[in-house]
Amino acid sequence: MKGLVLYPDGHYALDDVPEPALGQGRYAPHDVLIEVAYCGICGSDVHGWHVSEGTRLAGPAKAVVGGHEMSGTVRAVGPAVTRVKPGDRVVGEIVTNFCGECVNCKAGKVNICVNVPPKEGRIHYTEGGAFARWVTWPDFALHVLPDSVSLEAAVLMEPTAGSVHCLFERLEVRAGESVAILGPGARGQLLLQLARAAGARPTLISGVQRDARVRLPMAESLGADRVVNIDEEDLIAAARELTGGQGFDVVVENAGVASAVEQAIEIARPGGRVMISGGGIRGGVTIPLHTWPVIVKELTLYGEISHNWSSWNTAVQMAARGQVRLEPLLTRVYPLSEWEQGFSDAAVGDDVMRVALRPD
Ligand SMILES: [Zn+2]
Ligand SMILES: [Zn+2]
Known part of the structure; x- marks a missing residue:
C-alpha cells in the first residue's frame, strides 16, 4: 500500500510500505485492523515537515507511516479484543506508551506517566500511523462513534x-x-x-x-x-x-x-x-x-498535555449530542497522493482550521 512515511530526520515521502497485519505489533493480541477513512494533519505532523532543519523536533527512531488523527472502520480484531467488532466506525486516541505502574498511571493519568516522557514512545512513532489505507491500533485506545458523528467530523476528535x-x-x-x-x-x-x-x-x-x-x-x-x-x-x-x-x-x-x-x-x-x-x-x-x-x-x-480515556469519552459524547460542532472545523480533504498540498495548507493557510488526508 501507499503510506506517507515520516523519516527520522523529519522529512516525509509517499512510499510503498507493507500492509500492517494483526499479531505483529506490541499491542497484539489486543490489536485491531482498521481501514482508514480520514487522518487529520496535526500541527505536530506539519512541524517536522515545514520548519527549518535546526528547529525540528526529534522524529521517530525508524521510518514509520505518519499521522495520528485517525477515523475509520474496524475490519478485523485480534483474539483478545472485546471492545470493538468488525464494521464499527471508530476514532483512535493518540497512544502514548506508559508504564502502568507509577503514581500517575495508577491514578489513570497516563498522559503524565512518570517513567515515559510525553513526547516519547508515541505509538504512531513506533508502530506506524494512519496516513495510509490500513493501520492497526490497540483496542483500549479506540472509541466507537455514535451514529450522529461522521467519520469526517471524527478527524477533529483528538483536539476536542x-x-x-x-x-x-x-x-x-x-x-x-x-x-x-x-x-x-x-x-x-x-x-x-x-x-x-x-x-x-x-x-x-x-x-x-x-x-x-x-x-x-x-x-x-x-x-x-x-x-x-x-x-x-x-x-x-x-x-x-x-x-x-x-x-x-x-x-x-x-x-x-x-x-x-x-x-x-x-x-x-x-x-x-x-x-x-x-x-x-x-x-x-x-x-x-x-x-x-x-x-x-x-x-x-x-x-496540560494530551488527554486521557475520560477526556475522549466526554469528547465523543458531547460531539454526539451536538454540544460541540466539529464539521465546520474540517476545512479541506485531500487524497493521500496530494499530501504536499494538504501539508502546505495546514502549515500556512490563513483560511484553514483542519486539513485531512484520505487514502486514494
Ligand atoms: Zn494531533
Ligand atoms: Zn507511568
Missing part, C-alpha cells in the same frame, strides 16, 4: 479530547465563569465551544491579522461574545470592558508565543486561573516572566 482535558479536567471551568482564549485555531474554536457548553460567560477569543478572514469570524459564528484582532484592537481594553473591569476568571493561552503568555497574565482577574497551553508541539517557548502580576494577583498557573 485535548480541549476537554484542558478546560474541564485541568481548569474545571464552571457555569458563569468568564473565559478568554488567546489563539483562534481549531483548538481555540473547540475550547470556545466547550466553554460555552459548560455555561461559561462571557467568552472572548483573540487572534492576529491572518486570522481576520476566516478564524475570527468562525469564532463569532460559534458564539464568542467578543472576538479581538490584536493587530487592530487593544486586547487589554477589550478584556476590561467585557468583564466589567475585573478581568477573566480563566484565560487559556493557546498561541504559543511569549506575548500571549504575558497578555494572559495581564487579563486574568486577581485570583484567576491561567493555562499555558500553546506552543507545546514546538517544545514550548522561553520568556522572561515578570512574576509581579502573578504574585500580587495570586494567579494559579496551569499546564
Whole structure:
C-alpha cells in the first residue's frame, strides 16, 4: 500500500510500505485492523515537515507511516479484543506508551506517566500511523462513534479530547465563569465551544491579522461574545470592558508565543486561573516572566498535555449530542497522493482550521 512515511530526520515521502497485519505489533493480541477513512494533519505532523532543519523536533527512531488523527472502520480484531467488532466506525486516541505502574498511571493519568516522557514512545512513532489505507491500533485506545458523528467530523476528535482535558479536567471551568482564549485555531474554536457548553460567560477569543478572514469570524459564528484582532484592537481594553473591569476568571493561552503568555497574565482577574497551553508541539517557548502580576494577583498557573480515556469519552459524547460542532472545523480533504498540498495548507493557510488526508 501507499503510506506517507515520516523519516527520522523529519522529512516525509509517499512510499510503498507493507500492509500492517494483526499479531505483529506490541499491542497484539489486543490489536485491531482498521481501514482508514480520514487522518487529520496535526500541527505536530506539519512541524517536522515545514520548519527549518535546526528547529525540528526529534522524529521517530525508524521510518514509520505518519499521522495520528485517525477515523475509520474496524475490519478485523485480534483474539483478545472485546471492545470493538468488525464494521464499527471508530476514532483512535493518540497512544502514548506508559508504564502502568507509577503514581500517575495508577491514578489513570497516563498522559503524565512518570517513567515515559510525553513526547516519547508515541505509538504512531513506533508502530506506524494512519496516513495510509490500513493501520492497526490497540483496542483500549479506540472509541466507537455514535451514529450522529461522521467519520469526517471524527478527524477533529483528538483536539476536542485535548480541549476537554484542558478546560474541564485541568481548569474545571464552571457555569458563569468568564473565559478568554488567546489563539483562534481549531483548538481555540473547540475550547470556545466547550466553554460555552459548560455555561461559561462571557467568552472572548483573540487572534492576529491572518486570522481576520476566516478564524475570527468562525469564532463569532460559534458564539464568542467578543472576538479581538490584536493587530487592530487593544486586547487589554477589550478584556476590561467585557468583564466589567475585573478581568477573566480563566484565560487559556493557546498561541504559543511569549506575548500571549504575558497578555494572559495581564487579563486574568486577581485570583484567576491561567493555562499555558500553546506552543507545546514546538517544545514550548522561553520568556522572561515578570512574576509581579502573578504574585500580587495570586494567579494559579496551569499546564496540560494530551488527554486521557475520560477526556475522549466526554469528547465523543458531547460531539454526539451536538454540544460541540466539529464539521465546520474540517476545512479541506485531500487524497493521500496530494499530501504536499494538504501539508502546505495546514502549515500556512490563513483560511484553514483542519486539513485531512484520505487514502486514494
Ligand atoms: Zn494531533
Ligand atoms: Zn507511568
